[in-house]
Amino acid sequence: MNLQSFFVFFHITTADLSYSVLEEMRPGSIVGNIAMDLGLEAGKLFTRKARIDTEESYQHYCDIDLKTGNFVIRERIDREELCGEKVSCMLNFELVLESPLELHRISLLIQDVNDNAPLFPKDxxxxxxxxxxxxxxxxxxxxxxxxxxxxxxxxxxxxxxxxxxxxxxxxxxxxxxxxxxxxxxxxxxxxxxxxxxxxxxxxxxxxxxxxxxxxxxxxxDANDNAPVFDQAIYKASLPENSPLNTVVITVSASDADEGVNGEVTYEFSRISERAKKVFSLDSKTGEIKVKGPLDFESNSKYEMRIDAKDGYGLSSDAKVMIDITDVNDNAPVIYLKSLTNPIPENVSPGTEVGIINVQDRDSENNRQDRQLDRELVSVYNITITATDEGSPPLSSSKSVELSVADINDNPPVFEEQSYSAYLRSFKVQVTARDNGSPPLSSNVTVSVFISDVNDNSPQILYPAPEGNSFMTELVPKAAHGGSLVSKVIAVDADSGQNAWLSYHIVKSTDPGLFTIGVHSGEIRTQRDISESDSMKQNLIVAVKDNGQPSLSDTCSMYLLISDNLAEVPELKDISYDDKNSKLTSYLIIALVCVSTFFLTFIIIILGVRFCRRRKPRLLFDGAVAIPSAYLPPNYADVDGTGTLCSAYNYDAYLTTGSRTSDFKFVTSYNDNTLPADQTLRKSPSDFAEVFEDCDGSPELSTHNVTRGAAVRDLVLDCVYFALNPSFFGCGPVHRLGNVYRFGLE
Structure with a gap:
């Protein structure tokens, strides 16, 4: 009768057990009860042929008592001999049971006891x-x-x-x-x-x-200098199959002394016994060489200290760290854990007949088994041998060639997940598709954008730079603390954080009299004006951006404490320079202009109030527009996070009085239709016509906001956040009275 061989796939029951024990315990000491921990009956351990197995040389240290199920120590365990200087010393065993087949892993942690005294390198x-x-x-x-x-x-x-x-x-x-x-x-x-x-x-x-x-x-007598290593730590790496006399690394120390005092010699000051067997040190040259066989599997890292001494005993030390890299020098080993023999002829398919364990001491890829991959191996040659139990036994062999068929399991792969370049802002989606069935593809998004650098200093728009005009503000003598005196307006052509501006007073005639808003630029009195205060006040204001490094600009602000020009006995230049001949006339002109502007403003306010009583109530109160010249042209915008371009400008008209007034009306104009040096002016009736058009539509009309609802929403957001001094990001936003000015691209 012929015996047939079967390839049988089976499942092994496994469970992990962990124990710890002190080293140097007497033979016969009990570590733990395996039967109790696994829920087994101790009496069945003998009938199930229970045994402890391991592939390592420490198999004889522990065993199982088949009568009690105790895991006991057979021989003395020396942690230092087994594991050396390793902090964790772990022994691994396997418990094999039959009928049915079971395999349980057992880990034994060897704990250190103080059985060794400190030892100096030399007595x-x-x-x-x-x-x-x-x-x-x-x-x-x-x-x-x-x-x-x-x-x-x-x-x-x-x-x-x-x-x-x-x-x-x-x-x-x-x-x-x-x-x-x-x-x-x-x-x-x-x-x-x-x-x-x-x-x-x-x-x-x-x-x-x-x-x-x-x-x-x-x-x-004097030896003044000790040797000094050129490195505090030396690191080296070499494969475990390095031949003898291979130079691992060379240490070097120098001594500033001369003669015998400057002669440097090298020696190991701290080195383990294992390292002494595989490495040597040349006392003259400092070369560390291989003198014994290396084994990555037993020790993959060595650390030692080296002394450099001069002729009279002065010394210094350095650390040497040597890493041993793995080579594939261990073939896989097959262990037959259990085999049922002979196999009854009536055995049913799927019956467990044995346990096979494959071990490889190498690391990482040198020990891995892999699944089928046609791209790596396309053909396998397998030899099957069948042998009978006759006398003499007869056998026959057959070779089988297995070809691995290809499937479309590899989609095209881009070298990068995304591709970015610095040009104008846009995005491109690229698709790569193969000709498989079904075809596979991958997508990648290419983003192209402009990155801003802080290469523009803040530009002060008001007051005008010194030399172009002479500007003086008139401060009433009755001004109380917190009164608004003037305002510094500045912009920055950069974007994002590079365009965030802050204002600081760096010099003043009376340091305790005036203060400036860090983010608003508003100059206010800190206290009430007193008779002892100087009539002529000069402030030097610095405007800084938030770039790295920060860029800045300065301006001078001239303030005159007086109720009218008649009280000023003599108008002289208050900028502390020698241009007295022309500045007096400039000051008079400036004061006249300011007074004229103030009177005009009062007249406009009175006219608006008069119109409100005679015409239907509009959605806004009186407002003043700021000239578009406050926004210099060609301001860049990157991803909507920085200063906005002046291609689209908006005037926000708010109610008079409260700084937190609700948004009333936004109108837009384009630089192509309105020159940059002119002021956008609209009468109340013009605004009423616009809002009548808006009443019939949920969005602003297209001739007012050319980019539709999206631009309208952005404008509303910018006006809302302009009321909050801590918000930056909508571009340059300037406030004078109840009017806010900002740009939008």
Whole structure:
């Protein structure tokens, strides 16, 4: 009868168990009860052939008691021997059960006990110090090393009483300790040629353990400079298959002294026993070479410290960090965990017949099994062998070639998720499509935009720059604290944060008399005007933007405290320069203009109030427009976040009085139809006609706002936020009285 072989797919029940145990525990100590933790009956462990298995060399350390189900220690466990200086020491086991087949993973954490005392690199530390050494001179001592970890490592140092030295211990960022002898009392070679005392290192275990080193100091004459490494930390990386005598890295230190005092030699000051077996150090050249086999799987990182000493014992140290990289030097190993043999001929398909475990000690891709991928491997050759149980056994083999068919599983891939360039602002969507069935495609969006830099200083529009005109404000003597005196108006051709402006008074005749709004530019009195105040006041105002670095401009504001010109005994130049010959006439002209403007304004207000009583009530009260010259042309706009272009300008007319008046009316005009140096003027009847057109439509008429409802909404938002001094982002917005001026592109 022929036996047939079946490929059987089966599911293995698994559960993870974790235990911890102190190292150095006696054989027979119980770690835990596996049967209880897994919910198994201890009596069935023998019939189910329970056993502990592992692929590592520490399999003999632990076993299971089939009668009780206890997980017990068979042999002494030394954490330092197994894991060295690793903080976490973990052993992994597997519990195998049969009928039915089960596989459970067991993790055992080995905890450290304080079974090792601190140990200095040398039993005797020799120092040669010149008697000229001053108080406070420091001499580094190699720290003690304790192979225990955590709290059981070296925690403190002490020094036997002596007349000349005290101990200084400083912890470095990497956890190591910098131990130094500090000269507390100057040496005298004529009195003492040699000094001998003891240094003690104590760990933090319970009970504590300690180690000692004898310090022998020979008093000499001056060696002023210690060797200095050109790097504090040296880092290197090499593959684990590097041949012997490979130069890993070369350390270098220099000494400013000459002769014997400047001759530098190198030696390991702190190095693990494992590192000593694989690395060597040339004491003259500082070359670190490979002298033993490297193994990434057993140790992938080495750290050591190197001392550089001159001829008379002055030294410094540096850290060396060496990373071992993995190479694929371990073939996969197949372990047959369990096999039911022989297989009854009446076994049904799907019955579990064995457990196969595949292990590979290499890392990352060197140990991975992969799924089918035609783009990587398109053909597999498989050999199947069938062998009978006869005597002698007979067998036959058959080779099968499997071809992996292609499916359309790879869409086109762009090198970047998005593409951006600096030109004018627009977006382009690009689609890449293959010819598969069904076709696959990917999209990418290309954004092109203009990025602003802070390359424009603020431009002060009012007052006019000095030299072009002479502008003086008249301040009544009865002005109270908080009264509005004047206003500085400025714009910035940049956008975004680069166009956010702030105002500051940098110099004034009376520093406590006037203040300026940081964001509004409004100049107000801080207190009531008194008789002792100087009639002539000069303010120097600086306007700064919010760019990095910030750009600024300054202007002078001249204020005259008087109720009328007749009270001024003599008009002289108050700008503190020598242009007295012409400024007097300029001041008179300026005062006349201001008075004329004030009277005209009063007349307009009275006329508006008179018209309101005779005509139907409109949706606005009297308002004054600001000349469009306040907005310089060609202001850039980037993504709607910066200063707005003056291609579209809007005048917002608000009710008189309250600063929080509701928005009443917005009208637009274009620079193509209105010159930049003219003022937009409309009579109340003109506004009424416009609002009659608006009453019949939910949107502003197209001849007033050429960009439709979207522009209207943006204008409303800009006017709303203009009432809030903390808002910036709608572009330059200026307020004079109840009129706001802003630009929109």
């Amino acid at each position: 005797t530390i020799k120092l040669e110090i010149r008697e000229s050494a001053g108080k406070g001179a420091r001499y580094r001592i190699n720290e003690a090393h304790d192979v225990d970890v955590g709290q059981n490592t070296v925690k403190q140092y002490s020094l036997q009483n002596n007349d000349h030295f005290v101990l200084s211990v400083r912890e470095d960022t990497d956890g190591s300790k910098n131990v130094e002898l500090v000269l507390d009392k100057e040496l005298d070679r004529e009195k003492e040629h040699d000094l001998n005392f003891v240094m003690i290192a104590i760990d933090g275990g319970n009970p504590q353990r300690s180690g000692t080193a004898s310090i022998h100091v020979t008093v000499l």
